Amino acid sequence: MSSRSGIVDRLGGRTRIYWESTGTGDPVLLIHGLGLSGGAWWRTVDALAGAMRVITFDHRGIGQSESLTYAYTTEAMADDAVSILDDLEIDRVHLYGFSLGGMVAQQIALRNPTRVQSLVLGATHSGGRHAAFPESEVVAFFRRRATMPSEEAAWASVPYNYGPRSRAEQVDRIAEDIERRLANPFNEQAYRGQLLAASLHNCYRRLERIRTPTLVVHGARDRIIPAANAHMIAERVPGAQLKILEDAGHLYPTEEAAVDGAIGEFFAAHG
Amino acid sequence: MMAFMDDALGRVVNAAGTVGRAALIPWGGAEACVDAYEMAIRALSDAQLTIARTVEVEPVRAVLASYSEMTRDIGATHLSRLRWLLDV
Numbered sequence: 429m430s431s432r433s434g435i436v437d438r439l440g441g442r443t444r445i446y447w448e449s450t451g452t453g454d455p456v457l458l459i460h461g462l463g464l465s466g467g468a469w470w471r472t473v474d475a476l477a478g479a480m481r482v483i484t485f486d487h488r489g490i491g492q493s494e495s496l497t498y499a500y501t502t503e504a505m506a507d508d509a510v511s512i513l514d515d516l517e518i519d520r521v522h523l524y525g526f527s528l529g530g531m532v533a534q535q536i537a538l539r540n541p542t543r544v545q546s547l548v549l550g551a552t553h554s555g556g557r558h559a560a561f562p563e564s565e566v567v568a569f570f571r572r573r574a575t576m577p578s579e580e581a582a583w584a585s586v587p588y589n590y591g592p593r594s595r596a597e598q599v600d601r602i603a604e605d606i607e608r609r610l611a612n613p614f615n616e617q618a619y620r621g622q623l624l625a626a627s628l629h630n631c632y633r634r635l636e637r638i639r640t641p642t643l644v645v646h647g648a649r650d651r652i653i654p655a656a657n658a659h660m661i662a663e664r665v666p667g668a669q670l671k672i673l674e675d676a677g678h679l680y681p682t683e684e685a686a687v688d689g690a691i692g693e694f695f696a697a698h699g
Numbered sequence: 700m701m702a703f704m705d706d707a708l709g710r711v712v713n714a715a716g717t718v719g720r721a722a723l724i725p726w727g728g729a730e731a732c733v734d735a736y737e738m739a740i741r742a743l744s745d746a747q748l749t750i751a752r753t754v755e756v757e758p759v760r761a762v763l764a765s766y767s768e769m770t771r772d773i774g775a776t777h778l779s780r781l782r783w784l785l786d787v
Contacts (some may be wrong), residue, residue, distance in 0.1 A: 438748065441764035443772075496765055499772035503777035507771055539737075556786055557713070630782045633730070 429477055435492065436515040447485040447512045451477030454545070454699050455518050458484045459509060461527030461551075462626060463619045465491035465612045468605075471681055472524070475688035480522070480695065485512055487532075489618030500621030502555075502629045506535035513543060518644050522695045524548040527653065527678070528622055531555060531629040538631060546698035547642045548691050551650055551678050553657035554664065555629035560656035570623065570652075578614045582606045582639075591649035591677030601682050635664035641698045642668040645687065647676030669694075685690035716784050723785075730787040733778065740774030 433448040448466060458469045466484030473482045487505055488495035495508075509532060513521055522545050525533025530552025538545045553559040561567075566588055573581045583606065584594060590602060642665045646658030655672060662670035667695050671690065676683040721727040744767045753762035781787075 438764050438768065440753075441761060441768045443768050470703045474719045496768045497772040500777045503778050504772050504775035507775065539741075556783060610723070625779070628779045630786065633787055 431631065434515070436511050438569040442494070442496035443488065443508065443511075444492075444494050444523055445485055445488065445508050445512055447483055447516075449481060449483045449516070450483050451479075454522060455481045455483060455516075456522040456524060456695060457513065458482060458508060458524040459529030459532045460484070460487070460524070461529050462622050463490070463614065464609065467491070467608060467612060471685075472688050472691075476692050476695075479692065483512065483516070483518075483521075485509065487553040487618070487622065489615055489621060498617070498621055498675060500618070500625040501673055502531045502535045502625050503539070503629075505532045505625065506539055509536055510540055510543070520545045521542065522548075522698070524550065524691060525552065526681070527552055528549040528626045530695050531626060531631070534629075534631040534635070534638075537640050537642075538634050541637075541639065544640045546695055547638070547640045548645060548694065549642065549658075549661060550645045551647060551653055551658075551680060552661070553629075553653050554632040554635055554661050555626075556632040558589060558632045558660065560660070562652055562654060566651050574616050574619050574623070579606075581614075582609055588651050589677060589679045591647060591675055591683055593675045594677065594683040598683060605682050607678065632660075632664070635661060636666060638665045641694075642696045643671060643691065644668055644682065645671045645691070646673070647678060647680040647683065648672050648674045649676060650678045650680075652678040712784065716786055720783050720787075733781050733785065733787050737774070737778055740770065740778070744768075744771040744774065772780040774776070 429451055431450045435444050435446050437444045460466060460468045465486045469484045476482050486493040488508055520543055523536060524531045530549040533549060537547050569588060644658045644662045646655045648655050662668045673684050675678050680687060720729040723732045726732050747767035747770060751760050754760045754763060
């Protein structure tokens with residue numbers, strides 16, 4: 429399977445975005461969530477790259493990417509993602525955003541509608557005052573998490589990231605996730621910036637402008653971004669499909685191995 | 700963000716948003732104003748990048764490209780705050 433990587437730097441500017449591309453076929457851009465590098469998509473890359481060209485990247489301030497300013501907003505992160513498409517000379521792409529990445533994907537679909545072939549919004553919210561908020565205990569944990577040592581933080585996050593079934597039956601898969609996550613250095617400043625970006629995100633009223641075929645995926649047991657947000661998004665995006673995974677928590681790609689296949693089928697249906 | 704605020708601050712922010720939306724009604728409403736600002740910022744950033752492409756001398760070219768990035772990022776920061784505050 430062909431694989432390559434690179435860094436987008438627009439004419440020698442200071443914002444540099446690292447990307448990786450695996451496989452051939454219709455391109456799909458994967459946009460990951462809070463504090464993670466593009467490498468966090470390893471399971472999904474394996475699942476999709478047999479039939480598609482799968483592109484992942486590191487958000488600004490994470491992994492090998494950096495930016496000129498500390499502008500952590502979903503708008504700026506969307507521009508970063510689009511700069512990769514420009515650099516790779518890709519006109520249209522399937523888009524799959526997870527959690528914070530789903531917020532960035534909403535911005536791309538709204539700001540660059542002609543470039544999005546289809547859209548998958550995973551475990552995300554539309555933002556603003558209308559979003560369904562997590563319990564105060566969850567909010568307090570994620571504030572505290574930024575100051576915790578990486579390994580302790582990764583394990584302490586497990587009750588928030590995964591549903592009860594997964595915590596009981598899929599310990600090996602959870603451990604694999606954490607091992608991969610710890611392989612990348614944690615940038616506290618970028619984490620805090622991304623947390624602010626997620627908090628200030630607001631696409632709620634504009635979702636009805638999206639005309640791209642859209643699939644909304646969410647774990648019913650998600651404690652970080654409650655599943656009510658998925659219902660809200662699916663109601664507001666015209667024609668959106670909704671897939672609720674009854675036993676899954678926030679990190680459903682780990683908990684529901686079959687979901688990547690279903691998402692691949694959605695992309696194929698809208699190729 | 701509301702989840703990170705106490706009730707009193709939330710009420711202040713909501714009131715500020717209501718005042719802001721009312722103030723922008725004469726200019727077509729808050730949504731139209733913020734959309735126009737977004738288009739203007741993106742056009743300006745693209746124009747700066749286009750100018751940078753025409754310059755072949757370094758580091759002038761890189762500096763011009765950085766201006767484009769700065770315009771884009773500052774604009775994105777304004778937009779994020781405005782869209783959240785005004786709820787548009």
